[in-house]
Amino acid sequence: MTNTAELRSITKTFDETKAVDDVNLEIRQGEILALLGPSGSGKTTLLKIMALIEQPTSGEVYLYDEKVNEKNAERLRLNCTMIFQKTTVFNTNVFDNVAYGLKVRKTPKERIQNEVKQALKLVGLDGFENRRARRLSGGEQQRVAIARALAINTKLLLLDEPTANLDPKNASAIEEIIAKANREKGTTVVIATHNMFQAERIPMRLALMGKGRINEVGTPAEIFGKLSKTLASFAAVENTFTGNATSAADGTTFIDIGSEIQLQTTAQPEGLVNVFVAPSDIILSRSHLESSARNVFKGRIVEISDLGKLVKLRVDAGKSFIVQITKRSFNEMGVNLDAEVFLTFKASNVQVI
Amino acid sequence: MNQIIDGLVKALQLIFSGNPGVYDITLRSLAISGAATLMALLWGTPIALILGLKNFRGKFLIKGFFNTMLGIPTVALGLILFLFFERETGIVGFLHLLYTPTAIIIGEAILITPIIVSFATSAIETVDPQIISLAQTLGASESTTSITVLKEASAGILLAGTACFNRAIAELGVALMVGGNITNLTEVLTTAVSRHTQIGDVEVAIALSIILLIVVFGITITVNFVQRRRK
Numbered sequence: 001m002t003n004t005a006e007l008r009s010i011t012k013t014f015d016e017t018k019a020v021d022d023v024n025l026e027i028r029q030g031e032i033l034a035l036l037g038p039s040g041s042g043k044t045t046l047l048k049i050m051a052l053i054e055q056p057t058s059g060e061v062y063l064y065d066e067k068v069n070e071k072n073a074e075r076l077r078l079n080c081t082m083i084f085q086k087t088t089v090f091n092t093n094v095f096d097n098v099a100y101g102l103k104v105r106k107t108p109k110e111r112i113q114n115e116v117k118q119a120l121k122l123v124g125l126d127g128f129e130n131r132r133a134r135r136l137s138g139g140e141q142q143r144v145a146i147a148r149a150l151a152i153n154t155k156l157l158l159l160d161e162p163t164a165n166l167d168p169k170n171a172s173a174i175e176e177i178i179a180k181a182n183r184e185k186g187t188t189v190v191i192a193t194h195n196m197f198q199a200e201r202i203p204m205r206l207a208l209m210g211k212g213r214i215n216e217v218g219t220p221a222e223i224f225g226k227l228s229k230t231l232a233s234f235a236a237v238e239n240t241f242t243g244n245a246t247s248a249a250d251g252t253t254f255i256d257i258g259s260e261i262q263l264q265t266t267a268q269p270e271g272l273v274n275v276f277v278a279p280s281d282i283i284l285s286r287s288h289l290e291s292s293a294r295n296v297f298k299g300r301i302v303e304i305s306d307l308g309k310l311v312k313l314r315v316d317a318g319k320s321f322i323v324q325i326t327k328r329s330f331n332e333m334g335v336n337l338d339a340e341v342f343l344t345f346k347a348s349n350v351q352v353i
Numbered sequence: 354m355n356q357i358i359d360g361l362v363k364a365l366q367l368i369f370s371g372n373p374g375v376y377d378i379t380l381r382s383l384a385i386s387g388a389a390t391l392m393a394l395l396w397g398t399p400i401a402l403i404l405g406l407k408n409f410r411g412k413f414l415i416k417g418f419f420n421t422m423l424g425i426p427t428v429a430l431g432l433i434l435f436l437f438f439e440r441e442t443g444i445v446g447f448l449h450l451l452y453t454p455t456a457i458i459i460g461e462a463i464l465i466t467p468i469i470v471s472f473a474t475s476a477i478e479t480v481d482p483q484i485i486s487l488a489q490t491l492g493a494s495e496s497t498t499s500i501t502v503l504k505e506a507s508a509g510i511l512l513a514g515t516a517c518f519n520r521a522i523a524e525l526g527v528a529l530m531v532g533g534n535i536t537n538l539t540e541v542l543t544t545a546v547s548r549h550t551q552i553g554d555v556e557v558a559i560a561l562s563i564i565l566l567i568v569v570f571g572i573t574i575t576v577n578f579v580q581r582r583r584k
Contacts, residue, residue, distance in 0.1 A: 053489045074494055082490040088483045091505055101491035148491065 003065070004029045004156050004188040005050055005080075010059035012045050012212075019045040020056070021212035027156070028205075032182050032189040036199040036223075037209030043192035044085065046209070047158045050190065051082035063156075078105065080156035081149045085164055087141045089133035094125065097133045097144050101152035119151035123177055139170035146174065150181055157181065159191045163198065172308030175202055199223075224278055238322045239277045240353070245269045252294065252347050259318035264294040265350035274353040279324040281349040284313065285342045286333060294347040297321070301339050317343055356555065364560030375557070379564050382541040385454055386522035389461035393517055396462075397469030398510065402499055404470070405477030405506075406485070416474065422467035431530025434460045438531055452533035457541065460527035465517040472516060476509020477502060508580055515576045519569050542568075 005027040012020040020042045027033055027050070035043045048054035049061060052073050061068040063076045081101065090097050098116045107115070120126050123143040128136070133144055142162065149157055159178065163171035179202060181187045193199050199206055199220065206223045208216040216223060243257035247268070254262045255275055263275060283289065288296065299317030311330040313323045321343055325333075335341060367375050404416055437443050438451040450456040484505050488498040503510065525543040532539035534548060542565045549558035 048486070051490050053486050077489065078492045080490075081492075082486075084483055084486070086483060088481060088487050090484070090487075090501070100488075100493075104492045104494075104497055152491065 002029050003027060003062070005064075005190075006062040007046075007050070008060040008062070010046070010049060010056045010061065012042075012049060012054065013057045018212050020049065023059075023212075023214050025207060025214060025217070027188060027190055029188055030182070030186050031205060032179070032191065032203040033205045033207060034199045034203035035190065035192040035207050035209050036194065037192075038194055041209040042212040043194075043209055044160050045212075047082055047160050047190065047192050050156070051080055051158050052077045053082065079154065080158060081152060081154045082158040083142075083145050083149055083160065083162055085161040087138065087145050087165070089136075089141050089144055091134060092132075093129065094120070094131050094133050094136070094144055095129040098148045098151050101148060105152065115151045115153075116147075119147040122150060122180070123147045124173065139166050139173075142166060142170070142174060143177075146177055150177075150185075150187075153185065155188060157187050157189045159189065161193055161195075162191065163193075163195070168305040168307055168312075171198075172306065176308055178202065239279055240274060241276075241319065242272065242274050245271060245273050255350070257319055261297065261318050263350050264347045265352060266348045267350070267352040269352045276351045276353055277321070277345055277349055278351075279312070279322040281345050282321060282323045283344040284315075284323050284325055284329075284333070284335075285344065286335065286339075288342050289344050291344060292346070293344045295343075295345045295350065297343045299341060299343060301335060301337055301341060304337060315341060315343055357559075360556045360559040361563075363556035364563055367557065367560040368564065372560075375560060375564070377537065378540055378542055378545045378561065379568075381454070382522055382543075382565075383568070385457050385528075385541060386461060386518055388458045389465060389521045390514060390518040392458065392462035393465045393469045394510075394514055397466050398473055398503070400470050401473035401477055401510075402503065404474045405480075406499070406502065416471075419467045419470040419474075423471060425464070425467070427464060427524045427526030428530065429526075430464055431460065431526040431528075434463070434527065435530045451531060452535060452539060454532070454539055456531040457528050457539060460531045461521040461524065464524060464527055465520050468517045468520060469510075469513050472513030473506070473510050476506040476513065479509070480505045508583070511576060511580065515573060518572060522568060523565065 003026045007023055007025045010020055010023045011018065023046060035046060037043050045054060049056050052061070052063070052068060063079060066072065066076060068076055090100060095116055098119055099112050102112045102115055116129070117126065120128060123146050125140065125143050125147060128140070133141065136144065146162070157178070162178070163174050166174065175198065178189055178191070182189050191202065203220060206218060206220055207214050208223060241255070241257040241263065243255040243263070246254045246256070248254055248264070253265050253268055255265060255273060256262050263277070265275060283293070297317040299315040299321065301313050302316045303314035305312040309327055311325055311327050313325070315321045315323055323343065404412060434456070435451070437445055438456055440446045440449060440451055443451070450459070480502050484502060485498055488501040493501060523543060525547060528534070528539070528541050528544050529547070532541065532544065534540050534544040540548070542561050546558045546561045546565070549555070549561065
């Protein structure tokens with residue numbers, strides 16, 4: 001597989017602070033790569049360097065096997081585009097916003113009309129051409145930004161927290177558009193996110209970032225299958241618990257996480273430990289399941305978020321657990337807010353971090 | 354008081370009867386001030402772009418210079434320009450520009466340049482910095498990015514242009530010193546008001562003043578209306 005972009009020993013320093021520290025990364029053609037890390041981990045700076053709108057302090061950037069320098073940066077920049085976390089639109093109508101990149105590329109007028117129309121249709125904004133872009137809602141403005149990027153048929157699409165400021169429904173729609181662009185147009189996508197769910201759901205590969213460095217690169221299954229300390233350090237808000245470990249007679253270990261909840265794990269930790277349960281590993285049921293799973297808790301649904309094909313639920317079982325199920329399962333179960341449910345997961349699913 | 358009311362009545366008669374002298378002076382004023390504003394926009398906007406977008410040593414001093422020049426007395430500038438244009442001894446005397454409309458245009462353009470530079474720089478500095486990154490990431494060259502920033506700052510620049518035109522059409526010192534107030538050649542609204550007042554022709558002076566006020570208010574109101582429509 002050839003590389004769309006390659007970063008070699010990239011370092012970026014602002015005053016005395018290293019925003020990006022010796023990063024090496026290959027972006028493979030046609031893939032979706034997620035940069036997962038907490039705020040301030042250098043994701044945005046790295047994306048800007050890939051988008052050729054920020055120069056690294058040291059290191060080399062290659063785009064389609066061509067080394068980027070001052071002379072060719074303006075030309076190579078035509079192959080990629082970035083969508084910023086803070087949605088920015090030009091102070092004009094939707095059509096002119098989406099047509100901007102095409103006009104810069106001196107595209108014939110008729111083609112501009114077609115491309116803008118198609119891009120707006122793809123993001124579900126057909127008929128919005130003459131609306132003032134700055135009068136649209138946040139979600140609609142973000143769609144304009146995506147349409148603007150897609151209209152130029154970019155080879156490399158760089159997205160900085162594209163759904164951070166959107167409600168779950170809009171976020172899900174944007175994710176679907178990104179996936180569609182990748183699927184149908186073969187657009188290589190790099191998406192910076194601190195959202196674990198997004199990082200698990202969308203990409204083919206994940207790069208874990210922390211303090212300006214890339215700590216791990218792998219598939220979502222590899223990264224989430226064995227939760228690392230880097231990931232836990234910023235993803236601790238969801239299904240990560242701390243408790244005292246006590247050995248059980250059957251060789252397993254109980255971890256008392258408080259509120260009268262003891263998690264059973266096959267790991268053999270001692271003392272105070274951090275544990276993690278992947279939201280997709282938890283089985284949700286309306287009644288108690290007779291199974292071999294060692295962890296069964298009763299709770300109530302306190303939050304439901306629609307993520308498109310998936311539904312994220314927060315269940316209060318004394319401690320707050322996040323559960324991820326498919327929308328079909330959710331509909332078939334017919335559960336609502338405040339419904340009483342059971343959470344079931346195996347001892348082997350309780351990972352010690 | 355009666356003199357003012359009589360003056361107003363006669364002034365309105367002069368305006369609405371289509372007095373050729375009054376209309377000539379008005380059109381000359383509009384043309385000279387308009388040309389001066391265009392000239393100042395032409396050289397002032399690139400300066401504002403550099404000051405608003407680039408960081409370099411001495412930027413603070415240059416901005417300070419233009420801000421200070423906002424308050425330059427028109428008579429003082431008129432005198433300096435007179436010495437430059439003076440046919441016998443002036444540095445550019447050989448161009449024979451003294452007492453011509455061109456001299457007034459150049460003088461007024463210099464007078465209003467600090468306005469366009471200061472106001473436009475502020476307008477450019479208030480444009481969201483991400484607009485520059487956005488233009489770049491959509492493939493814009495440096496010049497296209499600058500034009501995009503100017504478009505985003507257009508409301509402020511339009512306001513600066515309006516302030517410039519109003520300052521140019523309402524100033525007296527430069528027009529008097531380098532224009533010479535020659536009837537049918539360099540006489541503009543302000544110099545004509547001054548001359549007619551001095552010779553006791555108060556009605557004409559009032560008529561010309563009313564026209565001056567109508568032009569200034571009219572343009573300001575029109576620009577405000579356009580701005581509201583654009584929002």
